[in-house]
Amino acid sequence: MSTNDDTDADTDAQAQSEVDYEEDRLQSTRRNAAKFFAALGGAAAIGSFAVTGLYGLDESALSGGPDYNYQTLYTQGTRIVDGEGNPLSVDAIEEGSGESMTVFPEKEGGGALQVPVATTLLVRFSEDDYSEPTMLDGTAQGYSAYSAVCTHAGCTVSQRTGPNNRDFLCPCHQSQFNPQQGAEVVSGPAPRPLPQLPVGIAEDGDQLIIATGPFEAHIGAGE
Numbered sequence: 718m719s720t721n722d723d724t725d726a727d728t729d730a731q732a733q734s735e736v737d738y739e740e741d742r743l744q745s746t747r748r749n750a751a752k753f754f755a756a757l758g759g760a761a762a763i764g765s766f767a768v769t770g771l772y773g774l775d776e777s778a779l780s781g782g783p784d785y786n787y788q789t790l791y792t793q794g795t796r797i798v799d800g801e802g803n804p805l806s807v808d809a810i811e812e813g814s815g816e817s818m819t820v821f822p823e824k825e826g827g828g829a830l831q832v833p834v835a836t837t838l839l840v841r842f843s844e845d846d847y848s849e850p851t852m853l854d855g856t857a858q859g860y861s862a863y864s865a866v867c868t869h870a871g872c873t874v875s876q877r878t879g880p881n882n883r884d885f886l887c888p889c890h891q892s893q894f895n896p897q898q899g900a901e902v903v904s905g906p907a908p909r910p911l912p913q914l915p916v917g918i919a920e921d922g923d924q925l926i927i928a929t930g931p932f933e934a935h936i937g938a939g940e
Contacts (some may be wrong), residue, residue: 757806787936790835791822791928797839797862800826807924810841810899812859815840815883817896819875822928834922834936836865836873837914838885839926840896852893852933854916860926861898862914866937867892869907879903885911913937 724898796804797820804823806877817840821829841859849859863885865874872889879886884903885894892905900911912934 727912739782766905784884785832785834787834787912787932787934789931790830790936791931793928793930794919795928796823796919797821797837797916797928798823798829799925800829800831803838804923805839805926807858807918807926809926810839810860812842813846815842815881817877817885820862834866838863838865838896838911839916840872842897846897848898850901851897851911852861852899852913852915855913855933857926859918860918862916862928863894863896864914864932864936865911867907868902868909868911868938869905869915871937874911909934 779833789842798804799818799820804821805820817838820837821831821835822837822933824830825886837859839862842861844856844859847853847856847861855861866872866891867874867887869887869890869892874887874888874892874894876886876888878884878893879895879904883895883897885896885900886908887894887905888893890906892907893903893909894900894907895903899913902908902910912932914932915929917927917929919927
């Protein structure tokens with residue numbers, strides 16, 4: 718076979734490999750997205766499921782689309798709701814328990830804004846359990862909240878681990894975050910903490926949990 722024939726064969730093989738890769742990537746994206754939304758339908762407390770759904774989603778799906786970014790998902794006064802769209806009052810989690818829930822911002826008109834980038838971890842410790850670099854004025858009556866999108870590869874942080882089950886754990890690549898210290902990285906490949914969402918308690922009869930501003934930093938992988 719001539720050199721030109723060899724080159725043509727290599728080019729054809731490379732092109733077919735790229736087509737196969739793209740087909741595999743699209744199929745993986747569809748599977749992972751389906752896993753993510755199926756898991757959301759039956760889970761409220763973090764730790765009750767492990768989702769790797771965000772890993773492999775394309776950029777538009779991970780960002781939640783052009784209208785959603787870390788500065789617009791929550792704004793001052795946005796109510797925090799569970800997966801069924803129910804607003805959460807101050808007694809949603811027992812103070813000092815360290816328990817957590819997967820929550821979302823409330824959509825305009827009601828219901829949960831269940832786009833992947835909006836997935837949020839709400840946890841409640843005792844007020845004196847927190848220390849810097851936690852944004853202390855972004856906690857309220859023991860509550861704090863963090864993005865559930867891992868800063869390593871965009872997977873969903875969905876498990877607990879560490880001393881007294883304190884830390885958040887990403888099941889994809891085992892990044893571990895300490896929510897009592899601003900969700901700093903304890904171990905694993907994540908390059909930075911989970912962004913914190915400042916929260917407060919609405920001063921009304923229902924004492925609902927609300928955001929008091931947007932996430933403090935970019936959500937997910939990257940800077």
